[in-house]
Amino acid sequence: MLQCKHAQEFSFGPRALKDALISTNPALQELYAKAFSRAEKLFLSEAYNPQRTLFCTLLIRTAFDWLLSHPDAPEDFETFYHAMLRRKQSYCRKHIYLQPIGKASSLSHLERNRREGGPKNTTGSCVESFFLGLRVKCLPSIPISSIHCCYRHSQDSDRVQLHADGILNFLKNNKPMDALCVLGLTLLDLYPCETWSFTFSKFLPGQGGTGVC
Template identity: 40%
Template sequence: MQTVRHSEHTLKTALISKNPELVKQYEQLDPREQRLLNEAFRPGSDLFGPITLHSPSDWIISHPEAPQDFEEFFSDLHRKSPSSGKQTIYIQCIGLLGNTRSISEEYLKWLKGYCEAFFYGLTVKLLEPIPVSATRCSFRVNDSTRNLQIHAGQILTFLKKKKPEDAFCVVGITMIDLYPRDSWNFVFGQASLTEGVGIFSFARYGADFHSSHFKGQVKQLERKSSSDYSVFDDYDLPEATSVLLLRSCKTLTHEIGHIFGLRHCQWLACLMQGSNHLEEADRRPLDLCPICLRKLQSAVGFRLRDRCKALVKWIDAESTDTPRVTPKHSREELVTLPKPVEAFKEWKEWITRCLAVLQK
């Protein structure tokens, strides 16, 4: 195990910059916001800690990248920020996210609410869910897992054509595994930052995906033509657990962060760290380190306290008021579908501690 630890001076420079204009910009922040952000370089901070590497297969070791500090982010002429006419994040669901339509609809609402809190101040809208056939994308059975996969790049092309005029970005989400090209085994997601579109799969976050008993496995792909998408009609979907929801929220906000121009974080433990495998992704925290948080705040313009309160509120809103059908019940029996937030408990406690700093 290895720890990536930077000096107090390095972290302070990465957060505040040596550029007089950016230093002045930082000094104009609310003193309580500065106090929270300064936890980045406070020795022994119990809110933000160094990155811990567990194996040579971890992202930072296997994918060396130049770190991006706040000044580099702010000065990037190619990055995109929401403008007055383009302040909406659109979410396009492809296929179902749950094993009934009602659960899928509820799951989408949970993700929408989470994005509204995470990117506080921006509008998040849901596009009408579509079947795989609507994208006209290629698909295959993975040689290793025997699971169905859809072509990520072709879905990006589809999303570009559907992008609304007021969109900052459009992100497609699906429970079906993705592949970017024939020679690749799989990809968690793919995005075009210049076009403001992305597609992300939560398929590999289900508890049984890698099990030999996974019901979604296909022994042989039989279809009459490349346009026969009937194989997706009975696609098996994972149970909407708290861990699955947490992983979905992580992936969605991490990838949208890239569309904002945030590169992989190499400063502190942070949502924007890269990950090569599920274990590494699970180790990432749910939120941003102060350096990446300042980047996002400068792009969106939210107050840190308002954002923290919105995140806590999302967790506390544990269920909807609308009766829904669960997979264990018949179509006629309606029950309240609670939002599974058990896995968010520790993160809520962390956000609450951040709020305490912001409210002193």
């Protein structure tokens, strides 16, 4: 059994944070200078401001924390930028589609606003704000039975869990022609394989353009 530890701080110096977020690569620095407005740069600069109040220091409180129990190699922006296969929007593929899965009251606002003709909801507005320049559309909610994915009962709570791969295959095979990507949303638990107890989300890399959470 993992032993609980004292709280640990995850913090880095201003120079290290600036290099990680903006990069030391002159080409990426030039891209940063051109892409963001003065107000956006002021907002981002708070991340590497020693006296910042907007972004708090990250505390790791116990050995059960994800960062301690599932360690990952650090990644800065330059590594991400060159390693990621970026999907660029085009005239015919410029929409992010949200696909509600299962009947759930917490997702009903997506269906309601789909009928009203736009993403006038918290989820859609948040996605449009984050992926600036892309449009969000919501698809009609679909029942679990129409996906034909594998499922199981959780060992801890006996709740139904859906196999993420089955959902991803369904989304990929039914992706609209003008979709840059499709995101499935469900309130049911997901699992990626039999050895995992659960997962928060999963996506298809490359040209799949689909994910579920």
